[in-house]
Each structure stands twice: as structure tokens, then as C-alpha cells.
Amino acid sequence: MRLLEGALRTYAWGSRTAIAELCGRPVPSNHPEAEVWLGAHPADPARLLGGADPVSLLDAVDADPAGQLGDRARAEFGDRLPFLLKLLAAEEPLSLQAHPSAVQAKEGFQREESAGIPLDSPVRNYRDDSHKPELVVALTRFEVLAGFRDPHRTVELLRALEVPALDHYIALLAGQPDSSGLRALFTTWITLPPPALEALLPQILEGCVRYLSGGPGTRPYTAELRTVLGLGESYPGDAGVLASLLLNRITLQPGEGLYVAAGNLHAYLHGLAVEVMANSDNVLRGGLTPKHVDVPELLRVLDFEPLTGPVQTPSALPGTATVVYETPAPEFALTRVDLDRSGDRHPASVEFELAGPRILLCTSGSVTLRSGGTTLELEQGGAAWVAASDPELVAVARTATAQVFSAAVG
Structure with a gap:
């Protein structure tokens, strides 16, 4: 270690x-x-x-x-x-x-x-x-x-812009509101000739401004269209601005x-x-x-x-300080340990059961790491390497609270 x-x-x-x-x-x-x-x-x-x-x-x-x-x-x-x-x-x-x-x-x-x-x-x-x-x-x-939004909601968003130049594209997706329709629309937009792209983007950005400056009432796509406006200012003439209209804003x-x-x-x-x-x-x-x-x-x-429901809330391991982020990836497994020196809200220490290789990253407070006869003090922002041949590993809170992420093989 x-x-x-x-x-x-x-x-x-x-x-x-x-x-x-x-x-x-x-x-x-x-x-x-x-x-x-x-x-x-x-x-x-x-x-x-x-x-x-x-x-x-x-x-x-x-x-x-x-x-x-x-x-x-x-x-x-x-x-x-x-x-x-x-x-x-x-x-x-x-x-x-x-x-x-x-x-x-x-x-x-x-x-x-x-x-x-x-x-x-x-x-x-x-x-x-x-x-x-x-x-x-x-x-x-x-x-x-991240990921393509449900096509029905994207049709609703595009219609809310009230841009006549979008009518053809809206009809394309509304007529086939599935992955094939998304592929067709994305492919059309990402391959638009520069003159067509330069004509369409300003109209979309103007539609975003109109939507965001509208009167009181529910405006469900505020975050999405603020993002489109920001991207349009940073990347003028970039087809990626159009693509962003199709993605989940999370x-x-x-x-x-x-x-x-x-x-x-x-x-x-x-x-x-x-x-x-x-x-x-x-x-x-x-x-x-x-x-x-x-x-x-x-x-x-x-x-x-x-892509629906992409946000992941980690699951807590009962009776421990550890929460697990489940993924199907065999290359990695990520867990988070929340420690409380007083032991009131969380345990003051944790023993990592699986052998290395492992990388620990302290994101809050500080901890003492013990592996066999080796001891390390890990401060906030610090990291440690634990080899497969290292003995059992224990982390103990040095500050009132501490948080450590652990990456290992899945």
C-alpha cells in the first residue's frame, strides 16, 4: 500500500x-x-x-x-x-x-x-x-x-420552439417516434450542409429565447433550452447544438x-x-x-x-458504511464509504473485504489506512494504491466525518 x-x-x-x-x-x-x-x-x-x-x-x-x-x-x-x-x-x-x-x-x-x-x-x-x-x-x-430522450417528449420540445423551419423534422420524428426515427433525424442533422445548418441554427436559438422569455406558467423544457442557448453561443455553426436537442438533460x-x-x-x-x-x-x-x-x-x-431513468442512487450494504454503485462492467466496481468518527450516523471505520488491486480516493475529511504493518494518512484529495498482495485493509476516520471512494476490479 x-x-x-x-x-x-x-x-x-x-x-x-x-x-x-x-x-x-x-x-x-x-x-x-x-x-x-x-x-x-x-x-x-x-x-x-x-x-x-x-x-x-x-x-x-x-x-x-x-x-x-x-x-x-x-x-x-x-x-x-x-x-x-x-x-x-x-x-x-x-x-x-x-x-x-x-x-x-x-x-x-x-x-x-x-x-x-x-x-x-x-x-x-x-x-x-x-x-x-x-x-x-x-x-x-x-x-x-446523456442518451436519447423519449421521442414523444422531443417532438413536444421541438413544437414548443414554434420554429416553422423545424416542421419537416418534427414530422419525421412524429411519424416514427422510436429508435429508427431518432436515427433518421440525428443522421439528417449531423450531415446537414453548412449553408443549411447556418440557416437553421439561428432560428432555433431565437425560438429558445422566445420560449425562455415567455410569460408565467409551466415551462418544462427550461433547462434543456438554456443548455441549447449556451451551446449555440459557445459553438456557433456546430451540428452538435442540434444533436443536443435530442438528448436527456440530467x-x-x-x-x-x-x-x-x-x-x-x-x-x-x-x-x-x-x-x-x-x-x-x-x-x-x-x-x-x-x-x-x-x-x-x-x-x-x-x-x-x-435512455430512461439513467440516474443511479447507490445501494447501501446493510450494517456497513459502504454504498455500492451497481454496473454491468467487469473491469471496475465503485463503492463509497461514509465514515463518522463519533459512530453516531455512520461507523468510524471500515474493513475492505475484497483483495486488491484497489485505488482509494478521499473526497472529504481524512482517514488513516492500515494494511498489515503499514499505515498511511490519506487527506482530502489524496489517493492510495492497494496491491493484490497487500494484507487486509482498514480505513478509520481521522476527522469528524470522512468520505472515501474505492475503485476495484468488477
Whole structure:
């Protein structure tokens, strides 16, 4: 067991305050801080601290896969850590994107390898042969676009804009209010010629303004259309603004989760969250970005079935301090531990029963970690690596309350 120093990623959409405040650093930070990678991803592995010199977690796993990963993980995933844990802070929206299934990832990777497209090429879609299911859990109010909305509600939303130029598209979806109708409308919009897109978008944004500035009364699509307006201002002329009209607009409260399966089009809009995913870098973008958008490949992987009830409330393990975020992903399992030093509301300590590999992230307060004869103090914003060969692990609250997330193999 050793302290783990995450790899800080700075992207333009990141926050100058959220991650720095969580980790107890001065704000604002020098650059927008978007993600902290806590794992052994080759692109930016975290580092193990506490020895003579910091060691890359990737190098540590490569040097001793049996001791670090254990037999069960190796039997299923080989000599690589199958998951990646992140802190994610979005001040501005991320790109619209989807991830391939396992079959699609293998086929796409082999196809691009055969075509000789370099792994670092900006037009490369598949940088590995793995799928990328992911789970995001809100630490603050977290705003998301995820999955296609029920077509009947989307027809209602589009009609509420009162834009005559939309009538043809409304009729298209109203005549086939199912996944096929969503595919037809999305495909039409994402492939609109630039002159048609430039003519349609301003009318839609004007319709949003009219709707939002209307008189008193129930306006059920206020959040959705405010988001469309914001995206339209940030990404003028981008077909992703049209696509956002078709997606569920979701607000996660702290502690709530959202599982993003293969093919679900999504974009994280704003907030601070913990994210865990399969250790992959395969992304198909659909807009709201200057990066490469491969429309035919995106259409191959998208799942147009409407996504209903996507918000996940974790289930508590009876008599423990642990709540579990259930997903079907075999690569990862995420739990959250809420500790109370007084023992009044929650237990003051917890024993993690499953063996490593495991990454712990403290998101509130501080805890003492004990594994055999090793003891670590884990402060808010700090992380620790627990190898498969480490003895039993116990976390004890050092502050009045503490919260720790644990990522392990599913």
C-alpha cells in the first residue's frame, strides 16, 4: 500500500477552482484543471510515492503483475490494470461523444492498424482494442447530456420552439417516434450542409429565447433550452447544438451516479465528479469540439434506443458504511464509504473485504489506512494504491466525518 499521486490533465474546459479546492491548493490555479488520472494508463500513469523515488504505477504493474494485480484480475484482463479512476472538473461542456462496444473496438482498432493510421494521428478513432464503459458520480451538482430522450417528449420540445423551419423534422420524428426515427433525424442533422445548418441554427436559438422569455406558467423544457442557448453561443455553426436537442438533460445531485454504456451519446456540462472507466481511450465525437468528428463511424456505434431513468442512487450494504454503485462492467466496481468518527450516523471505520488491486480516493475529511504493518494518512484529495498482495485493509476516520471512494476490479 502506497500513496498515489495522480496525473493532472489541463484542458480548456477544466476548472481553475474545483480540483484545487478539493486538494487544498491555492485558487485560482494557473491553468484550467480538467482531470486527475489515478491509474496505469500508458498515456499518463499515476505515481507511487513513499519510496526513495516516485515510481510510475504502470512500471510497478509491469515489473510485478502477479503481486500488484493478483491472479483473478490477470486471468480475465492480462497483465494490465483494467480500470482508470479520475477526478473530473468541467467548467465548460465537453464534446459530444460515444464509446464503442467491445466488439466494435476490436474491429475498429484492427481496421485502423491495417490502414496504417498512426496511433497519435488526430484522425485516429481507435487507440486500443477495448471498450470504454464509464460511471460518473457527482461530488457537486453535476450537469449532463446523456442518451436519447423519449421521442414523444422531443417532438413536444421541438413544437414548443414554434420554429416553422423545424416542421419537416418534427414530422419525421412524429411519424416514427422510436429508435429508427431518432436515427433518421440525428443522421439528417449531423450531415446537414453548412449553408443549411447556418440557416437553421439561428432560428432555433431565437425560438429558445422566445420560449425562455415567455410569460408565467409551466415551462418544462427550461433547462434543456438554456443548455441549447449556451451551446449555440459557445459553438456557433456546430451540428452538435442540434444533436443536443435530442438528448436527456440530467442534473446529478452529490452522491448520484450515471452509468454510460457503449453507444450512449453524452456530454458532461458542468460540475465536479469522480469517474471510473475501463482503461481505454476510444472516443467517437459527435460535435461541440474542434477535434476530429468521423460521422460514419459515429453512426456505426451509436445506440438510438431512448435512455430512461439513467440516474443511479447507490445501494447501501446493510450494517456497513459502504454504498455500492451497481454496473454491468467487469473491469471496475465503485463503492463509497461514509465514515463518522463519533459512530453516531455512520461507523468510524471500515474493513475492505475484497483483495486488491484497489485505488482509494478521499473526497472529504481524512482517514488513516492500515494494511498489515503499514499505515498511511490519506487527506482530502489524496489517493492510495492497494496491491493484490497487500494484507487486509482498514480505513478509520481521522476527522469528524470522512468520505472515501474505492475503485476495484468488477
